Amino acid sequence: MRLGYELKEAAKISWVAINSNRLRAALTTLGIVIGVATVSLMGSAIAGLTQTFEDSLSLLGTDVLFVQKFNWATGGGDWREMRNRRDITLRDAKRLERELSMAQAVSVEAQSNGLVSYEERSASSAAIVGANENTAMVRGFLLADGRYFSEADVDGLRPVCILGSSLAENLFPRFSPLGERIKIRGKKYEVIGVLEKLGGFLFGDVDNQVMVPITRFVSDFAYNPDVNISVKAVNTELLDDTRIEVRGIMRKIRRLGPGDKDDFAVNQQDMLMDAFMQTGGTIAAGGLLITGLSLLVGGIGIMNIMFVSVIERTKEIGLRKALGAKRRTILIQFLLEASFICLFGGLLGLGIAYPITLLMQQVFPATLAWPVVLTALLVSIFTGVISGYLPAFRASKLNPVDALRQD
Amino acid sequence: MSLIEVRNLSRLYHMGEETVYALRDVSVGIEKGEYVAIMGPSGSGKSTLMNLIGCLDSPTSGEFILNGIEVSEMDDDELADVRNRQIGFVFQTFNLLARSTALHNVELPLVYAEIDSETRRERALEALGQVGLGDRVTHKPNELSGGQRQRVAIARALVNRPAIILADEPTGNLDSKTGVEIMALFEELSSRGNTIIVVTHEEEVARHARRIIRIRDGLIAADERISPEDRIQVGQS
Numbered sequence: 001m002r003l004g005y006e007l008k009e010a011a012k013i014s015w016v017a018i019n020s021n022r023l024r025a026a027l028t029t030l031g032i033v034i035g036v037a038t039v040s041l042m043g044s045a046i047a048g049l050t051q052t053f054e055d056s057l058s059l060l061g062t063d064v065l066f067v068q069k070f071n072w073a074t075g076g077g078d079w080r081e082m083r084n085r086r087d088i089t090l091r092d093a094k095r096l097e098r099e100l101s102m103a104q105a106v107s108v109e110a111q112s113n114g115l116v117s118y119e120e121r122s123a124s125s126a127a128i129v130g131a132n133e134n135t136a137m138v139r140g141f142l143l144a145d146g147r148y149f150s151e152a153d154v155d156g157l158r159p160v161c162i163l164g165s166s167l168a169e170n171l172f173p174r175f176s177p178l179g180e181r182i183k184i185r186g187k188k189y190e191v192i193g194v195l196e197k198l199g200g201f202l203f204g205d206v207d208n209q210v211m212v213p214i215t216r217f218v219s220d221f222a223y224n225p226d227v228n229i230s231v232k233a234v235n236t237e238l239l240d241d242t243r244i245e246v247r248g249i250m251r252k253i254r255r256l257g258p259g260d261k262d263d264f265a266v267n268q269q270d271m272l273m274d275a276f277m278q279t280g281g282t283i284a285a286g287g288l289l290i291t292g293l294s295l296l297v298g299g300i301g302i303m304n305i306m307f308v309s310v311i312e313r314t315k316e317i318g319l320r321k322a323l324g325a326k327r328r329t330i331l332i333q334f335l336l337e338a339s340f341i342c343l344f345g346g347l348l349g350l351g352i353a354y355p356i357t358l359l360m361q362q363v364f365p366a367t368l369a370w371p372v373v374l375t376a377l378l379v380s381i382f383t384g385v386i387s388g389y390l391p392a393f394r395a396s397k398l399n400p401v402d403a404l405r406q407d
Numbered sequence: 408m409s410l411i412e413v414r415n416l417s418r419l420y421h422m423g424e425e426t427v428y429a430l431r432d433v434s435v436g437i438e439k440g441e442y443v444a445i446m447g448p449s450g451s452g453k454s455t456l457m458n459l460i461g462c463l464d465s466p467t468s469g470e471f472i473l474n475g476i477e478v479s480e481m482d483d484d485e486l487a488d489v490r491n492r493q494i495g496f497v498f499q500t501f502n503l504l505a506r507s508t509a510l511h512n513v514e515l516p517l518v519y520a521e522i523d524s525e526t527r528r529e530r531a532l533e534a535l536g537q538v539g540l541g542d543r544v545t546h547k548p549n550e551l552s553g554g555q556r557q558r559v560a561i562a563r564a565l566v567n568r569p570a571i572i573l574a575d576e577p578t579g580n581l582d583s584k585t586g587v588e589i590m591a592l593f594e595e596l597s598s599r600g601n602t603i604i605v606v607t608h609e610e611e612v613a614r615h616a617r618r619i620i621r622i623r624d625g626l627i628a629a630d631e632r633i634s635p636e637d638r639i640q641v642g643q644s
């Protein structure tokens with residue numbers, strides 16, 4: 001009952017105090033709003049990027065090995081050395097496929113780009129991918145329409161192609177592309193399939209690519225391309241054994257002596273994940289640090305505003321005590337006052353961060369990172385409350401005369 | 408026993424090496440219903456004594472018994488209670504909450520007395536009426552004249568019906584005409600039975616009271632009753 005009265009009155013007094021010094025309240029609120037909004041947004045962005053990256057990575061499959069010149073792991077080798085390695089040729093790929101015993105399937109891919117057109121419509125820099133009959137299965141591409149390459153398509157160098165979903169929409173906004181003839185770098189190809197949308201902006205190219213049989217790719221676009229070989233293991237448990245076999249065969253194919261270093265790399269998905277965790281983690285930590293700093297600066301701003309009014313507030317506290325306010329009553333008042341302001345600021349900051357996150361989602365899958373948001377809220381509320389409360393705590397210990405004498 | 412019993416009260420200030428005796432061994436008694444003026448040169452300890460009587464400050468040594476209770480032994484909360492219920496303090500510089508209305512300022516002691524908001528409002532309006540500000544209740548201090556501000560402060564001192572009203576140079580910041588008005592107000596309060604202690608520099612102001620205590624260098628130099636002939640009464644002089 002007494003506590004109820006006290007709380008109610010303290011809330012009223014706090015409210016009056018906030019209202020009667022709106023500028024101070026507004027500035028404090030602003031500090032908190034900025035702190036909470038920036039930190040939340042940064043958190044959203046980082047969470048979104050991580051999510052996107054993980055989603056994209058999962059497209060790679062955990063049971064697939066990628067044989068290519070470049071090593072994905074951070075510290076996997078000197079970049080210039082890797083660039084100067086001998087190309088991995090189609091012949092290497094064919095021998096590897098022939099000699100591998102543990103693989104479920106082997107996909108061979110080569111890439112180029114160029115103009116793809118259908119009548120007046122065209123895409124100027126679509127990715128042109130040479131693929132074999134296993135590529136869709138190994139890489140996990142699903143068909144939205146039509147069919148995938150058969151062995152006969154690949155062996156027979158047939159001029160057929162499969163469109164990525166975005167490319168298909170661009171070239172054929174009105175009707176199905178199946179059976180139509182498009183031009184790829186001037187050569188005619190018949191569309192036999194359309195891929196399902198993959199999304200994910202790390203490998204967003206897939207949606208904008210056109211696939212042709214690798215054999216045809218070689219004859220039409222690149223005589224001796226550097227190819228990527230993707231080897232699908234029987235299952236994830238056998239991935240390590242498969243890698244050992246792949247490496248042995250590749251060393252033999254590439255005629256490496258016992259003392260020679262590998263001039264190729266056998267990559268797998270988790271290497272990218274590790275690399276991302278290292279670099280991306282560092283970037284994320286840096287970003288959070290910077291926003292953390294902005295939160296700190298906001299906090300210092302809040303403290304500043306709260307402390308600046310201390311003298312005025314000290315007199316006020318002296319007066320209230322002179323009129324019969326107990327210490328507890330005063331502390332409750334100031335605690336409530338600071339909490340009102342900070343809570344309001346925090347919620348407002350969140351209210352700003354949330355719609356912006358929704359806007360960001362138009363571009364990439366940003367999600368409000370609740371742990372970050374909560375931390376930001378707690379930190380700013382804590383700073384605000386402490387900096388609003390501490391001076392009051394000190395002033396409330398003074399004799400009323402001493403407090404009133406301040407000026 | 409007197410309403411206010413001050414026995415051997417001392418208040419020291421330590422200023423580095425130096426010790427300032429603001430009040431030394433002062434003893435005095437003030438009865439219920441008295442109207443007392445405290446006079447003395449600047450720095451003599453008038454405010455120090457008032458603040459001690461008003462429980463706004465604690466003595467270095469000595470006893471202070473208010474309404475039969477020993478104040479020097481009270482804790483912070485008990486002192487707050489005494490300030491709230493027994494004492495109405497009027498300051499030279501008004502000390503109003505600058506951003507609150509006259510009504511809210513006057514209500515404040517009642518808030519701390521935990522009186523419900525309806526009674527509070529009623530009594531605050533009544534007190535404002537008593538000081539002649541019934542038509543200014545929603546004004547904020549900066550919308551009031553100096554004299555009106557001091558009236559608000561007096562209304563605030565009255566509103567919880569305290570045993571004593573203390574005023575430390577209530578007319579110090581006012582012109583003489585307004586000062587006279589404020590003194591008239593105190594006189595009226597006194598005639599209604601309130602106990603009033605007023606600190607002042609001015610003999611004119613002091614002569615409204617019935618008793619003058621003169622302080623010099625922290626000691627009581629004189630304690631005199633004013634005969635009715637010498638007393639100034641507003642409207643009669």
Ligand SMILES: Nc1ncnc2c1ncn2[C@@H]1O[C@H](COP(=O)(O)OP(=O)(O)OP(=O)(O)O)[C@@H](O)[C@H]1O
Nearest residue numbers: 420422427428429448449450451452453454455456
């Ligand atoms: N907080 C303080 N610290 C140190 N000395 C103080 C303090 N307050 C008062 N004093 C000293 O105590 C003495 C009495 O001061 P007090 O304020 O009681 O004087 P006063 O009679 O009210 O003077 P005035 O008429 O100018 O208001 C003075 O010498 C003053 O310097």
Ligand SMILES: [Mg+2]
Nearest residue numbers: 453454455575
């Ligand atoms: Mg004084």
